[in-house]
Amino acid sequence: MANSEDQRRLAPVAGAPDVGGADCVGCGRCCHHPPQTVHLLDGDEARMGPEVLRRLTVLQDKPPFMRFMGNGGSRCSALDVSVPGQYPCLIYSVRGDDCRVVEPGSPACLEARVLGHLGASMEYQRRL
Ligand code: SF4
Ligand code: SF4
Known part of the structure; x- marks a missing residue:
């Protein structure tokens, strides 16, 4: 059986994306x-x-009570996967700041395209 990393890995995407x-x-x-x-x-x-918040996020039930986007194990709960090969964000206009850090063409974006999923790029850091 595939491990959790295999389950969240999609095929790599070739080339650099449109920065827009x-x-x-x-x-x-x-x-x-x-x-x-x-x-x-x-x-x-x-x-x-x-x-x-009610539909798509989860709040930890013990300290430090951090809130995260929901996730079934391999992808964000706000990702619409109803059309094969299409991945629109259901809450794009109000997505969190963590998501806004990963701009198209950024190191984290390019890494994700190579890996097929979000990696551990040092650029994926919220700027507090
Ligand atoms: S942009 Fe953020 S909120 Fe939207 S689907 Fe992707 S990870 Fe989830
Ligand atoms: S990895 Fe994310 S930011 Fe980069 S092109 Fe794909 S969806 Fe856009």
Whole structure:
């Protein structure tokens, strides 16, 4: 049986993406990652609002009570996978700051495209 990394790995995507994001819906590699990857802070929660928080995020049930995007094990719960080969974000306009760090063409983006999922690039760091 495939291990969890294999399950979240898609095929690599060749070449550099459009820096304006035109290739993102057809890629979606950076939205594939394990649970508790996309951490949400107060500003993210305020932007998302209670309905998105209720449907698509999880709050730890013990200290430090951190909130994360939901994740079934291999990808973010806000990723719409209803159309094969298409990976639109259901909450793109209100996505968290963690997601905004991974800009098209950034080191973390290029790494994700090579790996087929979000990697451990040092560029994937929230700038506090
Ligand atoms: S890995 Fe890059 S091109 Fe692919 S969805 Fe993420 S930001 Fe867009
Ligand atoms: S919130 Fe949207 S952009 Fe962020 S990981 Fe989830 S699907 Fe991707």
